[in-house]
Amino acid sequence: MTSAGNIATETVHVSLGDRSYDILIGSGLIARAGQEIASRLPGIRAAVVTDENLAKLHLPVLLSALEAAGITATPVVVAAGEKSKGFATLESVTNDILKARLERGDAVIAFGGGVIGDLAGFVAGIVRRGMNFIQIPTSLLAQVDSSVGGKTGINTAYGKNLVGVFNQPQLVLADTGILDTLSKREFAAGYAEVAKYGLIDQPEFFAWLENNWQDVFAGGAARQHAIATSCRAKAAVVARDERETGDRALLNLGHTFGHALETATNYDSSRLVHGEAVAIGMVLAHQFSTRLGLISEDIAVRVEKHLKAVGLPVSMKEIAGLPSADVLMSYIAQDKKVSRGSLTFILTRGLGQSFIAKDVNAADVQAFLEDKLA
Template identity: 70%
Template sequence: QPVTVEVGLGDRAYDILIGSGLLSRAGEEISRRLPGTRAAVVTDENVAAAHLDTLKAGLEKGGIQPTVITMPPGEKTKSFAHLEEVVDGILAARLERGDVVVALGGGVIGDLTGFAAGIVRRGMNFVQVPTSLLAQVDSSVGGKTGINSPRGKNLVGVFLQPRLVLADTGVLDTLPIREFRAGYAELAKYGLIDRPELFAWLEVNWQKVFAGGPERAQAIAEACRAKADVVARDEFETGDRALLNLGHTFGHALEAATQYDGARLVHGEGVAIGMALAHRFSSRLNLASPDDAARVETHLRAVGLPWRMSDIPGELPDAEALLSFITQDKKVSRGALTFILTRGIGQAFIAKDVPASEVLSFLRENH
């Protein structure tokens, strides 16, 4: 039986179902909640090869006729050109407003498809079927959708909450190990933000999460609970939701500094290094104990994630250049930066007045 986590957004509340075998039950789960009988399924080539037939059969069994739109895999697919293809595909399938748009894939497909679903006919029913660990614990929940602009990542999009999220934990067996680890960094993030018992549990059970079985679903469900809580409290990120950016300030700077070259660093790896740095930095500012920073580093290293800047292959720009990536990424008021810092494992907080000079000397020491 799958675990159900509800995202409490009043009349827009929705369920996240987590468990194995959910693709085969997709039609039943969707038609129980939504009236439409037709669906557009948007996916990428990798995911289609491994899981599309199972999902199609699952939809048909529930009386839903799918039209499939297949995109190339990769971050470059989050573009205006591909958005246009998806929009056209949905319209060509003659879907009406009550019908559903289904995203079958990782965060790239989820973000692109959600945006298309948000603008076609001013908003269609949207269902997320996340297939990467990152998408199951993070991007499929919360309603942020969008594409990239040549001027930066995720700059164009809308908030559109899905009507249902089906996280089939079995599909993760075909995910490349490096992508699994990258998603794991975002899973561990919830422990580090405000669930110290989750982090302690992961330190003991992470191998079982990687292997599959009940611990995997349990960990994903806990992550979804954490994300659902934050989203229900602060849907549009005017406050608390920013805590989800733990590790992302350093992480985004490292992604930019490596030209978003996935061969060197994928997003979750940047977040892993970023979380380790955020703890180290907090300890340098005497906010957290160095033992907590060491604990984070030890765990990331144990699971095979990079945890320090020197783990990134190739040359990195110097500390000044890294700081400029950070200040580009966010508003700087009079030399002060907003950072997610921590008082220890599970005690992250939003610090609004971190001096850029402190960040610079920290980056020099840890380069």
């Protein structure tokens, strides 16, 4: 994948009163990170939380950019993968930041994908009761989803993201050029979240993706357009419902099924990564909507066809060794969207017509899962 041409950086503003911030989207932003951060938070020191893979490939460029802007930075490197989103790594990162004697007015910079952003954002929210937080997302998934909106947290044995805080960043720098180094699988996993915005409430964007997805994968203007459109969609929802008491839950389309699958695979990225789980989950959400008589079967087929075309898994049968429907239901019952024991799903009444369905019958879900696992 290669980026083409010199495309101007775009800015998406997240409007949250005194917690508002900008998302900058464009190529070469990592090399400019120091000046962008220093202009907003002058005189700070920082901890850069990243993983072992990024530390080898890209950390020197970021550290040089920070140093050139007069920002003293302490690297904090953790193991790559979803298993770093746990209590043990949370404790070690917290201790590293305290050991560096960073103060409340200093910053924690998340330099990585969704795992790093969620972990570092949680750390920034709790160390010294809250430090400045900056997101430099390096995966497509993180750039269009997890770096925007302030959700942070870690996983537990009981499920994904069940411990965390809402903690908005002061700045997000989405360098589209760094996506050129992603594998096809990683890029496709992030693309699932891009497609999600079309399926929530922008059917014209989903149709655009059906016609232009290859250009998005190739880079350049189409990629930047897809990322900016996704960020604007999420920013608008977050501005309306920061703490997910209302329609922000729509952003979880595919996630109730998807999170259960991730828990069932013990967050093993060799078997399943988050975006792949979301892709399967979105197909299941549309198929379940079909079963409930909410949509015609051709809509679910259209969604499945597109996600399959870009290289994403679309069926639970593509994951080896899944447990029974009973076990999957136990994970769904731990989902954060469960309210007083009632199941809540994001379902749809048409392409791009998703809605929050409360009091979904658990027996219907279990029978549906049993059929899909058979």
